[in-house]
Amino acid sequence: MEWETVIGLEIHAQLNTVSKIFSGASTAYGAEPNTQACLVDLGYPGQLPVLNGEAVAKAVKFGLATGSKVARRSVFARKNYFYPDLPKGYQISQFELPIVQEGKIEVVLEDGSTMLVGLTRAHLEEDAGKSLHEDFKGKTGVDLNRAGTPLLEIVSEPDMRNAKQAVAYMKTIHTLVRYLDISDGNMQEGSFRCDANVSVRRKGSETFGTRSEIKNLNSFRFVERAINFEVERQIDILESGGKVVQETRLYDSVKDETRSMRSKEEANDYRYFPDPDLLPVVLEEGYIEDIAATLPELPAQKRARFIGDFGLSAYDAGVLTASRELGDYYEHVVERLGGEAKLASNWVTGELAGALNRAGLDISQSAVGPQALADMLGRVVDNTISGKIAKDVFEAMWSGEGTADEIIDARGLKQITDTSAIESVIDQVMAASPGQLADYRSGKDKLFGYFVGQVMKATQGKANPAQVNELLRQKLAG
Ligand code: ADP
Ligand code: MG
Numbered sequence: 141m142e143w144e145t146v147i148g149l150e151i152h153a154q155l156n157t158v159s160k161i162f163s164g165a166s167t168a169y170g171a172e173p174n175t176q177a178c179l180v181d182l183g184y185p186g187q188l189p190v191l192n193g194e195a196v197a198k199a200v201k202f203g204l205a206t207g208s209k210v211a212r213r214s215v216f217a218r219k220n221y222f223y224p225d226l227p228k229g230y231q232i233s234q235f236e237l238p239i240v241q242e243g244k245i246e247v248v249l250e251d252g253s254t255m256l257v258g259l260t261r262a263h264l265e266e267d268a269g270k271s272l273h274e275d276f277k278g279k280t281g282v283d284l285n286r287a288g289t290p291l292l293e294i295v296s297e298p299d300m301r302n303a304k305q306a307v308a309y310m311k312t313i314h315t316l317v318r319y320l321d322i323s324d325g326n327m328q329e330g331s332f333r334c335d336a337n338v339s340v341r342r343k344g345s346e347t348f349g350t351r352s353e354i355k356n357l358n359s360f361r362f363v364e365r366a367i368n369f370e371v372e373r374q375i376d377i378l379e380s381g382g383k384v385v386q387e388t389r390l391y392d393s394v395k396d397e398t399r400s401m402r403s404k405e406e407a408n409d410y411r412y413f414p415d416p417d418l419l420p421v422v423l424e425e426g427y428i429e430d431i432a433a434t435l436p437e438l439p440a441q442k443r444a445r446f447i448g449d450f451g452l453s454a455y456d457a458g459v460l461t462a463s464r465e466l467g468d469y470y471e472h473v474v475e476r477l478g479g480e481a482k483l484a485s486n487w488v489t490g491e492l493a494g495a496l497n498r499a500g501l502d503i504s505q506s507a508v509g510p511q512a513l514a515d516m517l518g519r520v521v522d523n524t525i526s527g528k529i530a531k532d533v534f535e536a537m538w539s540g541e542g543t544a545d546e547i548i549d550a551r552g553l554k555q556i557t558d559t560s561a562i563e564s565v566i567d568q569v570m571a572a573s574p575g576q577l578a579d580y581r582s583g584k585d586k587l588f589g590y591f592v593g594q595v596m597k598a599t600q601g602k603a604n605p606a607q608v609n610e611l612l613r614q615k616l617a618g
Contacts, residue, residue, distance in 0.1 A: 208243025258297030
């Protein structure tokens with residue numbers, strides 16, 4: 141029996157405002173517990189929330205960037221439940237009238253094809269505090285620094301059909317929020333996480349199956365694994381005649397499995413109602429237009445431009461626009477190099493990305509800046525060094541030995557392009573390999589590579605490869 145998977149994600153992006161969504165307390169990460177929680181965050185009676193305008197502006201940016209409907213009037217609601225890290229007894233969120241509604245986003249999949257994923261809504265809400273179980277024996281600590289941190293919850297339509305699509309969608313949103321500078325997207329710190337809703341149904345069926353919701357996934361790898369585990373689990377249940385129950389589940393990354401947290405019967409009734417402490421948010425046209433004017437070039441636009449202007453493949457353009465900083469770096473290289481877009485792309489996605497990866501750095505921390513890389517590539521283009529020697533030069537630049545020219549001089553790496561010099565090396569190599577020469581001349585064409593290797597070895601890799609090839613062909617032919 142063939143099954144089809146259905147997935148919808150609820151992504152929580154922490155907005156990178158300086159202060160909290162309803163108070164003036166700092167949102168900085170990593171402070172001592174409870175040093176960044178003011179009376180509003182602590183839920184003291186009589187304290188009134190004041191909406192942070194920056195949080196609203198960032199939500200509007202997201203709405204505009206995704207072509208969604210930005211609600212001219214939205215309402216904050218209380219979501220009521222009891223938990224030690226929620227001193228007020230309710231979370232302020234948006235329910236019936238969220239600030240962003242009904243959009244669509246284009247997602248590029250691994251194979252370069254694209255799909256559209258519907259956005260149901262994106263609403264503003266405050267984060268809760270954190271319970272600390274590890275530090276206290278037999279007790280639980282509560283840290284309220286995170287209480288009141290602004291979140292944008294982005295809810296997708298159930299449009300994804302496998303785990304890879306879900307991950308690609310999540311990466312698209314991740315890239316977008318960082319382009320827009322509305323979230324730092326730091327997944328280790330919990331600034332970007334999701335709940336994955338998963339169900340299966342028989343192929344061809346029109347109705348959805350019963351879903352489970354896997355909470356709080358904070359890495360792309362966990363999203364993929366948790367969904368795949370869940371799909372298998374649900375199929376097993378259905379194929380053995382059972383029924384999937386609607387429930388919330390947790391993903392255990394150590395055991396690589398999901399476990400039940402609570403079923404729908406035990407689920408909270410949140411008794412949402414409009415928060416009487418906060419007025420509806422009413423946005424004027426001029427305000428929205430002003431924000432629209434601040435939108436940067438979006439990832440999809442940049443990708444299209446890189447394909448159109450630089451002739452890059454869809455894949456390379458996707459890699460180079462994964463972050464604004466990487467795209468800027470690449471454009472810098474091309475500009476200084478005065479073209480050679482493909483060469484620059486190969487180096488940025490190849491050698492440079494590899495070096496960054498090994499060092500665990502991101503592009504803004506690169507030991508080799510765009511100008512330095514462009515100047516080095518200029519020496520490949522003008523034939524001072526070969527592409528192969530360029531890798532050594534790059535490595536030396538990475539470890540701080542100087543500019544490309546300094547390294548080429550100091551190490552004597554200048555390419556040998558003098559025809560007579562190369563010819564004399566070829567003569568020596570041929571004289572030293574009479575057996576190979578005879579074999580080659582009697583038809584063993586494969587030995588050509590051997591001679592190239594010998595010439596390169598004799599010149600420490602410095603002979604111009606194209607010239608070596610051409611001159612060798614002539615000389616070997618006799
Ligand atoms: P809730 O607020 O109770 O979690 P929603 O209706 O807001 O419920 O849905 C939350 C998410 O679940 C959305 O992303 C939606 O696309 C997804 N979803 C809804 N039904 C299904 C289903 N049958 N299978 C998979 N995902 C679903
Ligand atoms: Mg949900």
